[in-house]
Amino acid sequence: MPKTIDLPYPPYWINQYIYEKLAEYEDIGISSASTLNPIFATSPTNIDEVYKDVIQATTISEPLVIIYDKMITFRPTKFYPHKREQLVYFLYSTSLANVNNANIVISQILDREDAAAQDLNQWALEKQKGTNPLPMPYNVLFHNIKVYQAQESRDLLDLASARTMFINKLIIEYDYHAKNDSTYK
Amino acid sequence: MITTLNMKDFDSKMNNFIEYSIGFLDGIHSAKPVFFKELSYGVVLALSKYIDSMARMDPQALHHIYEWYQTGSPEARLFNLKSTSNSSGFMVTSSFKQSKTLSKDSHQIFANKAMVMENGMPVTITPKKDVLAFEIDGEMVFTKKSVTVANPGGSRVKGSYEQTFNSFFDNYFSQSFLLSSGLLNHLEDVSTYKNNLKQGSLGGRSVGIKTGYQWLLNANIVVE
Numbered sequence: 001m002p003k004t005i006d007l008p009y010p011p012y013w014i015n016q017y018i019y020e021k022l023a024e025y026e027d028i029g030i031s032s033a034s035t036l037n038p039i040f041a042t043s044p045t046n047i048d049e050v051y052k053d054v055i056q057a058t059t060i061s062e063p064l065v066i067i068y069d070k071m072i073t074f075r076p077t078k079f080y081p082h083k084r085e086q087l088v089y090f091l092y093s094t095s096l097a098n099v100n101n102a103n104i105v106i107s108q109i110l111d112r113e114d115a116a117a118q119d120l121n122q123w124a125l126e127k128q129k130g131t132n133p134l135p136m137p138y139n140v141l142f143h144n145i146k147v148y149q150a151q152e153s154r155d156l157l158d159l160a161s162a163r164t165m166f167i168n169k170l171i172i173e174y175d176y177h178a179k180n181d182s183t184y185k
Numbered sequence: 186m187i188t189t190l191n192m193k194d195f196d197s198k199m200n201n202f203i204e205y206s207i208g209f210l211d212g213i214h215s216a217k218p219v220f221f222k223e224l225s226y227g228v229v230l231a232l233s234k235y236i237d238s239m240a241r242m243d244p245q246a247l248h249h250i251y252e253w254y255q256t257g258s259p260e261a262r263l264f265n266l267k268s269t270s271n272s273s274g275f276m277v278t279s280s281f282k283q284s285k286t287l288s289k290d291s292h293q294i295f296a297n298k299a300m301v302m303e304n305g306m307p308v309t310i311t312p313k314k315d316v317l318a319f320e321i322d323g324e325m326v327f328t329k330k331s332v333t334v335a336n337p338g339g340s341r342v343k344g345s346y347e348q349t350f351n352s353f354f355d356n357y358f359s360q361s362f363l364l365s366s367g368l369l370n371h372l373e374d375v376s377t378y379k380n381n382l383k384q385g386s387l388g389g390r391s392v393g394i395k396t397g398y399q400w401l402l403n404a405n406i407v408v409e
Contacts, residue, residue: 044254069241071234075407076370088242171361
């Protein structure tokens with residue numbers, strides 16, 4: 001019986017790539033030693049609850065939590081397999097430095113158009129190999145990636161737990177096509 | 186050596202070139218009402234999805250513009266977006282719909298919840314017959330008096346829909362939408378004019394009108 005994880009879904013790859021890249025830095029609030037990926041799809045759960053759970057699971061006092069949602073799909077050309085999608089990312093942390101540092105890393109890694117797409121494709125191809133490959137098949141080829149700042153300023157959110165949370169909003173846009181095999185084409 | 190120039194043919198072609206160019210601009214002008222109408226449909230669709238997404242991401246700020254417990258769901262929107270257009274441009278206006286569902290804490294439908302909460306209007310609840318029963322910090326409270334709720338929907342809902350609506354046009358539309366939709370690229374590429382130039386030298390104005398009209402209408406936006 002087929003599994004949904006076998007279907008082409010670009011956010012899987014974007015999220016996993018961002019998680020691994022952010023975890024390479026020590027001053028962002030993501031630990032590479034933790035098995036918890038703190039990038040979650042939006043859900044009815046309160047961010048306060050999510051944040052508490054991440055603190056407990058990772059033992060990081062001021063972790064970075066990212067909530068994402070698929071926003072808009074465009075068809076930029078008449079060639080229908082070519083898709084363009086936008087993911088909205090809300091970066092949360094009680095540390096303003098963590099939010100700002102994560103923003104810098106994500107922009108530096110992904111806001112490079114076709115060069116960023118090539119790096120992501122190459123990384124995804126490598127992730128099919130080795131002793132611990134990712135569970136999903138490499139069935140998405142990225143053409144181009146951009147990052148937009150959704151709003152100029154950082155927002156503040158006072159939580160029920162009396163903590164102040166800093167928020168940064170990004171839009172990640174990528175062009176891609178779905179493919180049937182796990183080769184780089 | 187004798188060179189003969191056929192000035193009659195030259196004049197005719199030059200005249201057709203000029204007529205083709207003027208016709209191209211006239212064709213664009215004729216297509217503007219249809220273009221802006223199609224564009225406004227695409228913008229309204231993108232704006233709706235933008236608001237839905239922002240509501241799912243930040244339900245405390247935007248839950249009031251959806252039916253209870255369905256924040257971010259397109260089927261549960263309590264706002265209408267309407268576009269009007271002419272040959273000069275388009276305009277998007279918004280209005281609120283009445284809620285038709287019950288909160289789990291109430292026996293009365295709060296019909297104007299979107300409008301009341303968005304404007305931060307205080308609400309006074311008066312018991313009809315018996316007493317009011319409500320929960321504060323996990324404890325049930327009973328009273329025969331009227332109760333005034335200063336910030337219905339919470340402290341973050343006031344003006345948040347307007348802010349989201351404005352952020353779409355102030356930031357997203359110019360930074361992302363025009364480029365991401367492919368519209369800007371299409372408008373920057375006038376190779377259609379050049380490609381039809383030879384035909385225009387024969388057909389003149391009528392070819393120009395057709396080319397200009399079709400070029401602008403091909404700048405359609407597909408939002409899925």
